[in-house]
Amino acid sequence: xxxxxxxxxxxxxxxxxxxxxxxxxxxxxxxxxxxxxxxxxxxxxxxxxxxxxxxxxxxxxxxxxxxxxxxxxxxxxxxxxxxxxxxxxxxxxxxxxxxxxxxxxxxxxxxxxxxxxxxxxxxxxxxxxxxxxxxxxxxxxxxxxxxxxxxxxxxxxxxxxxxxxxxxxxxxxxxxxxxxxxxxxxxxxxxxxxxxxxxxxxxxxxxxxxxxxxxxxxxxxxxxxxxxxxxxxxxxxxxxxxxxxxxxxxxxxxxxxxxxxxxxxxxxxxxxxxxxxxxxxxxxxxxxxxxxxxxxxxxxxxxxxxxxxxxxxxxxxxxxxxxxxxxxxxxxxxxxxxxxxxx
Amino acid sequence: xxxxxxxxxxxxxxxxxxxxxxxxxxxxxxxxxxxxxxxxxxxxxxxxxxxxxxxxxxxxxxxxxxxxxxxxxxxxxxxxxxxxxxxxxxxxxxxxxxxxxxxxxxxxxxxxxxxxxxxxxxxxxxxxxxxxxxxxxxxxxxxxxxxxxxxxxxxxxxxxxxxxxxxxxxxxxxxxxxxxxxxxxxxxxxxxxxxxxxxxxxxxxxxxxxxxxxxxxxxxxxxxxxxxxxxxxxxxxxxxxxxxxxxxxxxxxxxxxxxxxxxxxxxxxxxxxxxxxxxxxxxxxxxxxxxxxxxxxxxxxxxxxxxxxxxxxxxxxxxxxxxxxxxxxxxxxxxxxxxxxxx
DNA sequence: TATATTTGCTTAAACGTTTAAGCAAATATA
DNA sequence: TATATTTGCTTAAACGTTTAAGCAAATATA
Numbered sequence: 001x002x003x004x005x006x007x008x009x010x011x012x013x014x015x016x017x018x019x020x021x022x023x024x025x026x027x028x029x030x031x032x033x034x035x036x037x038x039x040x041x042x043x044x045x046x047x048x049x050x051x052x053x054x055x056x057x058x059x060x061x062x063x064x065x066x067x068x069x070x071x072x073x074x075x076x077x078x079x080x081x082x083x084x085x086x087x088x089x090x091x092x093x094x095x096x097x098x099x100x101x102x103x104x105x106x107x108x109x110x111x112x113x114x115x116x117x118x119x120x121x122x123x124x125x126x127x128x129x130x131x132x133x134x135x136x137x138x139x140x141x142x143x144x145x146x147x148x149x150x151x152x153x154x155x156x157x158x159x160x161x162x163x164x165x166x167x168x169x170x171x172x173x174x175x176x177x178x179x180x181x182x183x184x185x186x187x188x189x190x191x192x193x194x195x196x197x198x199x200x201x202x203x204x205x206x207x208x209x210x211x212x213x214x215x216x217x218x219x220x221x222x223x224x225x226x227x228x229x230x231x232x233x234x235x236x237x238x239x240x241x242x243x244x245x246x247x248x249x250x251x252x253x254x255x256x257x258x259x260x261x262x263x264x265x266x267x268x269x270x271x272x273x274x275x276x277x278x279x280x281x282x283x284x285x286x287x288x289x290x291x292x293x294x295x296x297x298x299x300x301x302x303x304x305x306x307x308x309x310x311x312x313x314x315x316x317x318x319x320x321x322x323x324x325x326x327x328x329x330x331x332x333x334x335x336x337x338x339x340x341x342x343x
Numbered sequence: 344x345x346x347x348x349x350x351x352x353x354x355x356x357x358x359x360x361x362x363x364x365x366x367x368x369x370x371x372x373x374x375x376x377x378x379x380x381x382x383x384x385x386x387x388x389x390x391x392x393x394x395x396x397x398x399x400x401x402x403x404x405x406x407x408x409x410x411x412x413x414x415x416x417x418x419x420x421x422x423x424x425x426x427x428x429x430x431x432x433x434x435x436x437x438x439x440x441x442x443x444x445x446x447x448x449x450x451x452x453x454x455x456x457x458x459x460x461x462x463x464x465x466x467x468x469x470x471x472x473x474x475x476x477x478x479x480x481x482x483x484x485x486x487x488x489x490x491x492x493x494x495x496x497x498x499x500x501x502x503x504x505x506x507x508x509x510x511x512x513x514x515x516x517x518x519x520x521x522x523x524x525x526x527x528x529x530x531x532x533x534x535x536x537x538x539x540x541x542x543x544x545x546x547x548x549x550x551x552x553x554x555x556x557x558x559x560x561x562x563x564x565x566x567x568x569x570x571x572x573x574x575x576x577x578x579x580x581x582x583x584x585x586x587x588x589x590x591x592x593x594x595x596x597x598x599x600x601x602x603x604x605x606x607x608x609x610x611x612x613x614x615x616x617x618x619x620x621x622x623x624x625x626x627x628x629x630x631x632x633x634x635x636x637x638x639x640x641x642x643x644x645x646x647x648x649x650x651x652x653x654x655x656x657x658x659x660x661x662x663x664x665x666x667x668x669x670x671x672x673x674x675x676x677x678x679x680x681x682x683x684x685x686x
Numbered sequence: 687t688a689t690a691t692t693t694g695c696t697t698a699a700a701c702g703t704t705t706a707a708g709c710a711a712a713t714a715t716a
Numbered sequence: 717t718a719t720a721t722t723t724g725c726t727t728a729a730a731c732g733t734t735t736a737a738g739c740a741a742a743t744a745t746a
Binding site: 004051052054055059076080081083096098100115117118120144240258261264287288 | 396454
């Protein structure tokens with residue numbers, strides 16, 4: 001049944017008594033091959049169930065038509081949506097993608113980079129793991145002359161193309177909204193300060209508080225790994241304060257969920273006693289009770305733009321040094337968890 | 344900066360004045376190469392920042408050391424956990440994986456299969472899209488002699504290795520549990536009948552009802568696409584019945600969530616008025632109010648076993664026809680949505 | 687009709703590895 | 717000391733493509 005020997009261009013050539021080179025050209029619609037030969041070749045190719053050997057053509061052309069993708073995890077609506085849209089745009093141009101996940105681990109991320117380089121990808125589109133501070137492996141990609149595009153979790157120091165949302169402004173949006181709802185003591189459970197996006201959210205939070213002449217207190221600004229579990233712990237920490245906050249802005253939806261669980265368990269009313277806002281607009285924010293207000297990160301747009309940026313690199317032969325930093329405006333989706341006036 | 348010409352085995356050879364073949368053997372620790380030469384080669388390789396060209400070696404060896412993975416979507420805890428564990432096991436043996444998602448679309452799935460075959464993967468591990476009924480593309484994989492392993496969503500007709508849970512028994516677990524809670528009119532929002540796993544769940548449901556001498560009524564058994572949206576609609580349909588059910592068993596967690604939303608919106612008490620059970624044990628089942636009872640599908644185990652099964656194929660040179668059908672026992676995680684006696 | 691151009695192919699080499707076969711020198715065995 | 721074996725390499729070919737260069741026949745142009 002399974003005809004183990006795969007059909008090659010040579011098999012087609014020998015059937016038609018022409019050279020393998022002619023077959024290759026016929027399959028690629030070379031203008032110097034007659035229509036008659038092209039049709040014959042394509043017919044035989046189909047009959048013999050010919051499948052081009054990608055490895056051979058990639059080796060010969062020095063181009064694999066594969067793009068490597070690194071994300072902290074695929075099990076998040078944001079990342080899977082980015083990937084979906086990126087893939088669609090790249091497929092259209094004949095590229096396929098290889099998805100790898102770092103699980104937020106620096107070591108795993110390094111291994112992923114090695115894997116992708118080893119697979120001879122034509123470019124890498126990545127969002128960095130939380131743990132990553134050492135950029136050596138990313139420098140390695142750059143030094144090989146392989147296009148590198150970062151999205152969401154990026155680093156300024158790397159000096160590569162980047163697509164993300166305006167984290168600083170997002171914090172302003174959130175604080176403005178909470179102030180408008182009447183909140184006066186707004187806490188922030190933020191991500192790791194060393195990660196640029198989280199640092200920007202923290203900066204935005206601080207500046208927005210100043211703007212509204214609200215107290216900026218150390219005990220209200222907490223650094224977190226932003227997992228659901230850590231969200232719980234940091235919320236408990238906030239509730240142990242003598243002077244509790246009346247609003248909590250959490251820099252990630254999963255951690256916001258943990259905070260919500262704690263508030264619900266302790267019978268604290270949301271948003272009347274404490275208003276809650278998350279970040280990322282994961283689908284579950286709309287599913288839980290009360291639904292969590294959150295920032296929409298425009299995953300569709302980010303995916304498309306990342307693909308587009310890569311394609312621009314791939315098309316140009318001259319290596320230009322113009323950087324593409326695309327910062328999208330974020331959008332606050334207000335739900336029950338911070339909608340005091342209507343509740 | 345970016346030394347564009349990549350280092351090859353020939354570069355190393357010319358530095359040391361030995362043949363490229365000797366370099367290749369030295370790098371692979373061939374016993375016929377002296378320790379001195381090996382060390383010299385490895386040192387030069389490191390100095391020149393040598394990275395083996397995977398395409399060339401794959402072409403020469405006729406083996407890419409890549410395994411293709413097809414899942415309906417990565418944005419589900421079940422699938423991403425399966426992938427994570429599969430990847431870990433395969434990485435250990437020197438294989439890397441390429442993840443693709445079908446988004447439950449038959450057309451996309453076919454394109455994914457073509458992509459993976461084109462990339463010359465050594466094997467494919469897949470879970471089929473909901474839409475898929477035509478098995479032609481999967482037959483194509485088989486006819487090429489490439490190991491194919493299905494998990495969760497598989498088809499008996501394909502006659503390939505399969506890893507999944509016991510769907511039939513799972514339905515029994517659920518119905519037994521609901522009967523024990525005192526439910527007498529148990530509805531089932533099931534998946535597409537043409538998909539084996541959903542068909543097995545339906546069969547299990549029917550048999551379990553018979554076992555308990557409960558009425559089996561057409562209006563209580565509904566076919567669904569199992570999206571959250573469709574779960575809502577089918578729940579509304581059930582609520583419009585003259586004789587409403589006192590329990591609903593939904594064959595997927597996302598649809599169960601839709602059902603839960605409708606019940607909550609209409610002020611129907613869960614589980615007192617209607618008990619609810621889902622399937623898949625997605626993390627959000629524990630997050631919503633009330634938390635949804637669900638079936639744990641052993642994603643960790645499935646991922647590991649799928650990898651193991653592939654590796655067995657890869658190791659044997661003789662093509663054996665012994666099939667591996669691994670059916671794991673499922674486990675019901677009881678939560679508030681069906682816990683009548685304690686509520 | 688003579689020359690130039692175009693068409694439709696072939697030939698040969700290359701991409702970077704791996705590996706079978708072979709060979710000289712070193713070492714072991716009789 | 718003569719032969720056999722082992723060691724440590726080299727040579728050459730191959731994996732399946734693509735592509736530059738070239739050539740004869742067909743066609744176009746002067």
